[in-house]
Amino acid sequence: MSVYLDYNASAPIDERVLNCMISVYKTTIGNADSRTHDYGDEARKIVEKARNQVASILGIFKDEVFFTSGATESNNIAIQGLRKYGEQSGKKHIITTSIEHKAVLETVKNMKEFGFDIDLVEPDETGRISVDDVISKIRKDTLLVSVMHVNNETGIIQPVKELGMLLDEKNILFHLDATQSFGKLVDELREIKYNMLSMSAHKICGPQGIGALILRKKNYKFPPVKNVYYGGQQEHGFRPGTIPVALVAGLGEACNISQKEYQSNERLYKEIKLALIDILNESGLSYNLNGSQKYCVNSTLNISINGVSSEALMLSSKQYCGVSNGSACNSNSYNLSYVLSAMKIPEEQIHNAIRISWGAGSNKDLITKEFKELVDVAKGLAM
Ligand code: PMP
Numbered sequence: 001m002s003v004y005l006d007y008n009a010s011a012p013i014d015e016r017v018l019n020c021m022i023s024v025y026k027t028t029i030g031n032a033d034s035r036t037h038d039y040g041d042e043a044r045k046i047v048e049k050a051r052n053q054v055a056s057i058l059g060i061f062k063d064e065v066f067f068t069s070g071a072t073e074s075n076n077i078a079i080q081g082l083r084k085y086g087e088q089s090g091k092k093h094i095i096t097t098s099i100e101h102k103a104v105l106e107t108v109k110n111m112k113e114f115g116f117d118i119d120l121v122e123p124d125e126t127g128r129i130s131v132d133d134v135i136s137k138i139r140k141d142t143l144l145v146s147v148m149h150v151n152n153e154t155g156i157i158q159p160v161k162e163l164g165m166l167l168d169e170k171n172i173l174f175h176l177d178a179t180q181s182f183g184k185l186v187d188e189l190r191e192i193k194y195n196m197l198s199m200s201a202h203k204i205c206g207p208q209g210i211g212a213l214i215l216r217k218k219n220y221k222f223p224p225v226k227n228v229y230y231g232g233q234q235e236h237g238f239r240p241g242t243i244p245v246a247l248v249a250g251l252g253e254a255c256n257i258s259q260k261e262y263q264s265n266e267r268l269y270k271e272i273k274l275a276l277i278d279i280l281n282e283s284g285l286s287y288n289l290n291g292s293q294k295y296c297v298n299s300t301l302n303i304s305i306n307g308v309s310s311e312a313l314m315l316s317s318k319q320y321c322g323v324s325n326g327s328a329c330n331s332n333s334y335n336l337s338y339v340l341s342a343m344k345i346p347e348e349q350i351h352n353a354i355r356i357s358w359g360a361g362s363n364k365d366l367i368t369k370e371f372k373e374l375v376d377v378a379k380g381l382a383m
Helices: 015-027 038-058 071-080 083-089 102-112 131-136 160-169 186-191 245-283 310-316 338-342 347-351 364-381
Strands: 065-068 093-097 117-121 142-148 173-177 196-200 211-215 287-289 300-305 353-357
Touching: 015 245, 038 065, 038 186, 038 211, 038 245, 065 071, 071 102, 071 142, 071 173, 071 196, 071 211, 083 142, 093 102, 102 117, 102 142, 131 160, 142 160, 160 173, 186 245, 245 300, 245 364, 300 347, 310 353, 310 364, 338 347, 347 353
Parallel strands: 093 117, 093 142, 142 173, 173 196
Antiparallel strands: 065 211, 196 211, 287 300, 300 353
């Protein structure tokens, strides 16, 4: 098997998280919202412990944490949930960026059908958006600004700390898609001012199918997000439906582990990145790093090897490295990455772009060994 280098798509589950979930599956029965027996109480205790663990890593209050199925759902609830407030208050302008994940882009696109006006901020060639560009687009009727913390394709950290402060002063709602930074940029996330935040457990070696939406209280009040689903009163009605206790426990444990280990993880990520860049430099291949490394997380590299198409490279080196090209592919059509296109990277370079991402538990020696093989394959393909 190849070495797995697609952590930004989904990270393998940590064995400690899995064991925690198995134990919950084996010992806990019942519904966390049942109030008539001990089984419900036991399940509820597990859910509330996990809520505390999510709150703890973010440095927030536990009643600000709402469990969802993941970041896509959190993004939908955060954005669509503001529709009624926007309509009532006459604030129907949303600012976001052209490099957001589809879970934000498609959601704001849908808001257009309800008369909302959307402004997209473009990044520069470093892969970053500018705070001034966002601020200059603010209008009297601006309801929401939604910007990701770290881009999933390039690993570029967006200037959301400064942006959050300015938006807070201006009393404009700020949604942070922190799917790629949660559990990693722990200190930075604690300092950012946001009203809403989205995350998914499977990006931090937790289980797939669970995540959280954070709604921060201001003057004791939640942001004016209304439920977009109808059902029971679970998660304050924001996410009705039976709470998946074992998944929630897995998310909590993944937060607990990340909180303890993020600093040592960060050192490992950096060592891996430096080792990969060394291999590239020694290979004699001509390559470009997409996005400025000054702003890039230590666990992602987006590279284009000149003269080597990503499709050809990925297919011919599949036995060594499981990487991706971060662009949407399906059987009939091939789309260039909209993120790299927005950065105005030349088309040829985008065709050659591969995204390599690693994370907690990655094995540096194995990665360097297999990456050398990929580089050898690239040498054979280079024209
Ligand atoms: N936002 C970002 C930045 C992401 O990277 C992803 C996952 N690739 C999502 C949202 C959606 O996460 P999920 O698929 O877990 O709902």
